[in-house]
Amino acid sequence: MNVSRSFISRTKGWVAGALLTSTMTAPASAEDVTITAVFKPDSAYPHLNKFKNTTPPSGYCGNWPDQCELEQFFSLKVPIQFNSRSPIQANHASVRQGAMLKAPAQWRELTVYHETTREPETVRVRIAGIGSQAVTDDVMELVGGADDYRIAHNLLWGLSWVSAPSPCLYSGVGWYTTTTYDFFWRTPTEGICAKQAKFNVPWLRFNHLDFAYELETPNPLGMSSGHYTGSLTYSIGPNGDFDFGDVLIPSDSALTMNFNLDVQHTLKVDIPPGGEKVQLVPAGGWQSWLQAGRRPVRLFRDQTFNISASSRFKMQMECEFTGSSYDCLLDDRVSKRGVELQVFVTLPNGLTDMSGQPVRHMRLRAGAANALYFQPGFYVDRAPGVLHFEVPEREMEFMLEPGAGPYYRGKVTVIWDSEI
Structure with missing residues (x-):
């Protein structure tokens, strides 16, 4: 008894499509970043069913990749400046009148959609760290003299910028000159992290926004092959998602994170x-x-x-x-x-x-x-x-x-x- 058979194995290919944005209208002055991740099965690690973040790192993780791998987060540096609109008074009573940061450290959800089938999947993201480069006048002059610039920075703000005020945590990062101090703080919980000036500061600027993020992606084994896209927009400014107090005003009022997940099944x-x-x-x-x-x-x-x-x-x-x-x-x-x-x-x-x-x-x-x-x-x-x-x-x-x-x-x- 003979049976002739045909065997067919079909897989669906993908083509790249334009990024989809959420229904929320972003402010006119917004900074956009794109976060990419890919899932491609690896026969060497068959039980590792997770997306790989393929976004080129910048900022903190670009400089300290081993530390970010240990903490399991990623970072991006965006050209958003924060300029003081008034002098910062010595020993100001309100944290909002000095140098402060509050990051959206709580988990947030967004929906990404398959470019063809419109299948929805949920992505979760949180801001896990925040930093910048603080710039002002010569700190030696602002404090009336000191033994060196490091001590002058510490005298001006009470403690080094490396020392993160609670609830932020130390990350070990700090570079300084006579007028600048680069810093980065981890944000395990959401709250205001503030520095009180001990001397009058005529002006202050944060030269950029450096932020770390944690990412939770869906189970790729339950997803179709192809591209999934979606976006999440954070507000920036006084009482916004990224809040730098009432003195430091951002050059952009929003940060939009565009997500592009690529599923390459076998x-x-x-x-x-x-x-x-x-x-x-x-x-x-x-x-x-x-x-x-x-x-x-x-x-x-x-x-x-x-x-x-x-x-x-x-x-x-x-x-x-x-x-x-x-x-x-x-x-x-x-x-x-x-x-x-x-x-x-x-x-x-x-x-x-x-x-x-x-x-x-x-x-x-x-x-x-x-x-x-x-x-x-x-x-x-x-x-x-x-x-x-x-x-x-x-x-x-x-x-x-x-x-x-x-x-x-x-x-x-x-x-x-x-x-x-």
């Missing part, structure tokens, strides 16, 4: 050479029938295949000859009668049905409406699966009647498709 099926032709035989071969006339219980054949999958996919079957129960038929060229051929599939560990159950000897039926859907728990790389072909026992009596056969044939096409 779905590949390899059939061993010769696997496109299946010969169904009884258990132990035909000798019992030929020598003793014992009718076989059933005809069957198991065909192995290797599958690599990192995304949801479906399997469906097409038949050259189809019966009323959506099973394929094998055709007897002599009597022109068909016998039922049942097809089942077993998938390797890591691939389940949509309810999370293992796939063991699950029956395939013909037609797109009868497609079976599966999902990975982790990236499966060249793991063995099995297609089971079987002519059931109830068909054997007819097949072996005098005058029937002797050849039954039919074509079965099994399709693995990630485009679901």
Whole structure:
């Protein structure tokens, strides 16, 4: 009994599209940054099912990559300046009248959408650190003299800019000259981190905004291949999301973070050479029938295949000859009668049905409406699966009647498709 088969594995490609913005209208004076991340399965790390942040770092993480890797955050430096609109008085009573920073350190959610299907996914982000370069007049002159510039900076602000006021935390970063001090503070919680001037400061400027962010991305194994885009806008200014008090006024009133997530799934099926032709035989071969006339219980054949999958996919079957129960038929060229051929599939560990159950000897039926859907728990790389072909026992009596056969044939096409 011969069954010729075709095997098709389809994956969906992607093309780059324009970034989508949220329905919120950004202020006219806004600074935009783009954050990119990609998921591409790696056979060396099949259980590492996470996006990789591919955004080129700048600012703090550009200078101290090891520290950022340890803290598991990323940073960007944007050209937003903060200029004082009035002098800062010595020992000012209100934190808002001096040098202060408050970052949006709480987690915020945004929705990214697939560029073609519009499937939504949720991304979470928080600002994990903030810094800049503080610029003013010669600090030696402002404090009336000191042994060196480092001491003068400390005298002017009570403590070094490296020493972060609570609830901000120390990051170990500090560069200084007679008129500047570069600093960076971690922001584990949201709150005002303020420096009180101990001497009059005629003017103050923060030359840029350096911020670190933590990113939580969705599970890529449940996403379709392609690009997902979305955006989140933070306000900047007095009482805004980024708040630098009432004295320091930003050059831009908003920061928009555009997110671009690229999902590059793998779905590949390899059939061993010769696997496109299946010969169904009884258990132990035909000798019992030929020598003793014992009718076989059933005809069957198991065909192995290797599958690599990192995304949801479906399997469906097409038949050259189809019966009323959506099973394929094998055709007897002599009597022109068909016998039922049942097809089942077993998938390797890591691939389940949509309810999370293992796939063991699950029956395939013909037609797109009868497609079976599966999902990975982790990236499966060249793991063995099995297609089971079987002519059931109830068909054997007819097949072996005098005058029937002797050849039954039919074509079965099994399709693995990630485009679901």
